[in-house]
Amino acid sequence: MEKLIKEHTISNYECSRNETIKIISIFHLLQDMADAHAEKLNVGYTFYKQNHLAWVGRAYHIKIFSLPKIFDKITLETWPCDRTALIATRDFLIKDISGNTLVAASSQWAMIDTTKMRPIKFDSFNLTYDVLPERALNTDFAKIHSPQQINSEKQIQIREDDIDSNGHVNNCVYPMWAMETFDEQFKKDFVLDEMEINFKKPVFKQDNVISAKVQKNSETEFIISIGTPEKEAALVKASFRQKNS
Secondary structure, eight states: OOOOOEEEEGGGGGGTSSSBBBHHHHHHHHHHHHHHHHHTTTTHHHHHHHTTEEEEEEEEEEEEEEOBBBBOEEEEEEEEEEOSSEEEEEEEEEEESSSSSSEEEEEEEEEEEEEEEEOOOOOTTTTOOOOOOOSOOOOOOOOOOOOSSSSSEEEEEEGGGGBBBSSBBBHHHHHHHHTTOOOOHHHHHOOOOEEEEOSSOOOOOOOEEEEEEEEEEEOOOEEEEETTOOOOSSEEEEEEEEEOO
């Protein structure tokens, strides 16, 4: 098994007001790498569209060491590092031109039958590929517990642009929604250290409005539960840890 390695230059549109890469842009880059490598391994878009299947994200764990800035040249790496009967694990590294790690990430994925919207076992379709048992980030994808005390809440309107080719809100959108729960000054000063996110159920355009509830555990740690106002169960849960100033 060989890693997929790609060079990239950070564009203006990928950056925030402070000229560092946005969190949603990091997710876009990771998802692009995962899609490209899956296609190379013959388990990507071409394969799953022919067989009425789809990859769906279950969890991400991302550690930020240093955010690349506008026009920085970076190297992206990805590889599948584990696979069980139902769950595939894929890791990522983002490095600077000197080889220093800027971002380390790990992700979990399942394959679903899009006609029944149920997960399938990989051996049902001979979904075999090698794995490289090297980890970018040691994580067990811990369960994120629902907020017990709501410190703030924000209603978010689902846009057409949030919907991807599978017909539901793309995974990259949720971290952006989670960040929208904070006030403007906080977002301006916030520097992400680490983020974990659990995807529980898909969100569709007809869900219309999403409620993001925030529990502030400390000055640097926040739990965000994302769901529809009518339902108690969270659709997505995220844990954000801010770098100490």
